[in-house]
Amino acid sequence: MTVSRLRNIPGIGVDKMGDAADATNNHNILRLENLDTDLRPPADAIRRTHEAVEDDDANSYLPFIGQRALREAVVARIARSAGVEYDAGRECVISAGGMSGVLNVLLSILEPGDEVVLTDPTYAGLINRVRLAGGEPRFARLIPGADGWRLDLESLAAAVGPRTRALLVMSPSMPTGFVANRAEWDAIAQHCRRTNAWLIYDAAMERIVFDGRAIIHPASLPEMRERTITVGSVSKEYRMIGWRVGWIVGPEAIMADVRLTSLCNVVCQVGIGMPGATAALTAADDGVAQAVAEWQARRDFLLRELHDLPLVRPDGGWSLLIDTEQLGFTSPEASRRLFEFGEVAATPMTHWGPDAGRYLRFVFANEPVSRLGDIRSRVRAAWGV
Template identity: 30%
Template sequence: MTAMTSSARPLLNRRLAEFGTTIFAEMSALAVRTGAINLGQGFPDTDGPEEVREAAVRALRDGRGNQYPPGPGIPELRTAVAAHQQRRYGLSVDPDTEVLVTAGATEAIAAAMLALVEPGDEVIALEPYYDSYAACVAMAGGTRVPVTLRPHEGRFRLDLDELRDAVTDRTRLLLINTPHNPTGTVLTREELAAIAELAVERDLLVVTDEVYEHLVFDDAEHIPLATFPGMRDRTVTISSAGKTFSFTGWKVGWITASPALITAVRSAKQFLTYVSAGPFQYAIAEALALPESYFEDLRADMLTKRDVLAAGLEDAGLTVHRPSGTYFITADIRPLGETDGIAFCRALPERTGVVAVPTAVFYDHRELGAPFVRFAFCKKKPVLEEAARRLKAAGTR
C-alpha cells in the first residue's frame, strides 16, 4: 500500500525538519559495520554495582513496580532523591511535592520545555549542547539562542558578558548544563553566581542539567544552581541514575524544583510516558543510599580512564582539552592538518578502527565547532589503551 501524501505539506512536523537521524545512531552504525571501538556514544561497557542490579531483580520477583508506579515516582525513590540533595548540597526538598521521577534526563528536559516554553519564547543554551536540547525547544515552539563556550587556556569558558547580552524581553529561560557535555567544563562558583544574579534580575526560569554531578575531577566542584540566592523557586534541577550508576538502559531520571514548577512540568510529563521503569526505581532508591566510598571510587576510576585516553590522544597528535567533569574528552584535530570534524569522524573508523563524534553537530554556529571531536572514556581501561594504540599506529599524527 502506498502511503497517502500531500504535495503541499511534508509529513514531518516542520518544527523537526532540521533534525535528522542523530549523530549517535550514525556513528554507532559505523562502529558495528567496521568493527571499530566505539568511543562515540556515551555509555559504559560494564554494568554498575551488583547490589543495585540485585535490588532490581528483587523488585521484579516481589512484584514491586511490575504494574504502573505512582505518576510522580515511587515514594522510596523520591525520598532517596530528597535525602541525596540534602546530604550532598544542603538542599531541603519535599519528596511529596518537589520531586518528579522521569524516563531519564532526556524526558525531563522535554517535559520541562513543553511545560514552560510557549511559541515565541527564547531559550538560551550553552553551545555546544546535547542534541536533544535543540529538538525539545523546537517541539515546544521556542527559539533557541546559543551562547558559545570557547576554548581558553585548556578549558571551554563561558563569556558572562555574551550571556547577559543574549537576554532579551522574549527570553523565558536559561538551559544550563554543568558538568557540561560535550566540553567537560564545570562552571565555577563565580560563573554560577553571575548566572543566578542575571536570572533574578531579569526574572528568568532556569533549567539545569546536572546528570554528571558525581563525575568531577581535579579541583572542580559541582554546585547546584538552586543553592544560590533567589534560585530555589525559579530552578528546575535535572539529574539521573544512568551516568552515576552505569545503568543507562534503565532510564531513571528525576527533577527537583518548587511545588509550582513540579506541578507545571508534571502536567506535560504525564502525557509523554506517564510512568516508566517501575522495578528499576526501587533499585535506584537503594543506589542513591550507597556509601560515599562508591562515589569516590567512581570518580577515581573515571579520572584514571580520562588520563589514559587523554595521553593516548596527545600521543596520536591531537590537542586535548582535558575535561574537569563528565566522561568525554574534546580534542582539536587541526594539529593533524584536519579542519572538518564531521568528515574526520566519518573516515576515522575505516582509517583507525576507532569511532568518535564530531562536536560541530552540537553547535548552531557549526564553524566554531568544526575542528573539534568528542571521545568517550567510560570504557574499560584496556579498551582505551587499544584505541590509543590504533590511533597512533594508523598515523593520525
C-alpha cells in the first residue's frame, strides 16, 4: 500500500523511455529521451578526480557541509553572476547533486500544505519534490509563441496566494528552454517581496543560453538577496553528471536549517567528486562557451529540419518541445510510434505540469548533428507528417 506522500508522485517518464531504449541494444536509436550529454567534462576536472581517488582527505565524511575550497569556488561563481557576495562558511552548503539540494531546501522551508509556485511545463522531478516535502504545487503558465516561451504574468499573479511559501523557478527551464527576461524576473521578485515568499532559483543551466541572451541572477534584483536561495550543480554546464555534486547558497537566516536538513538527509557529498567540481569551477577554460556553441548548433539544426512541425524554440537548455496534439496524437502515442517506426527515443511530458501533457520532448545534448541528419525522415516514418 502506497504511503500518502507518494500517492500523487507518478514518476518522470524518462526512466521508462531510457530503459526501453537500453533493452533493444540498438545503437541506431536516437537517444533524445534523457538529459545526458556526449560532450566531455573539463580536462582539469577529470585529472583532479583521478588524483582524489588516491587522496585520503577525499575519502571522508568531513566537512559535512562540503570541502572549503569548493564552497569558496561556488560563492565566487555566484558573485560573478549576481554581483552579490556570500560567506562560504555560513551561506553555502554542498549537496549531492542539484535535485538533492532542491529537496533539502523544500524540507527546510515548507510546512504541510504550504504552496509552491512553479512554471507549466516544468521538470516533473521538481513537482514531485514539492509534494514529497509536503507542499502543494501551483502553476504559472509558460506561453509558446514566435518569441519562444514567455511567462504568463496574469497566470503567475493568479497562482500566488496567501499560502504561497516559495516560487521555484528554473532558468533556462527544463524541458522548455524558457529563459526569463528582466520583466519576468521583476514580476517574480515583486510577488516574493509582496508575500514574503522565498525564491528558489534552480540555476542548473544558468549559463546555457543561446543567441547572446543576457544571464540574469535574481539575487541581484532589489531586496532579493535575502529572499533568494540558489541551487546549482556541475551536472549540466560542466558536463559532470556522474559526479553528483551540487550546491545551495542563500542568506544565513535559512542556511542553518538547510545545513541541518542536509545532515539528516544525505549526510554528506561524494568526497572524491568535490575536488573535480572545484577544478571545474576554477578552471581557466571550463569549456562552457564551446559546449553552449555546440548545443546551440544542434538546436538550430533541429529547428531547421523540423520547421514545419509545431515545435517551440528554446532559448537555452538542452531540449525542445513538440506539440503532438496539433498533429493528432497524444504525446504517449507519438512517443510510442516514434520509438517503434522511427527508432527515436523521446519522452512524453505527462505529469510535467497541468498543460504539459500535449508535448513531446527532444533532448539535443547527447546526439551530434551527424547522427541527427535523418531526423525528419524518421519523424515522417513514425507520424506520417
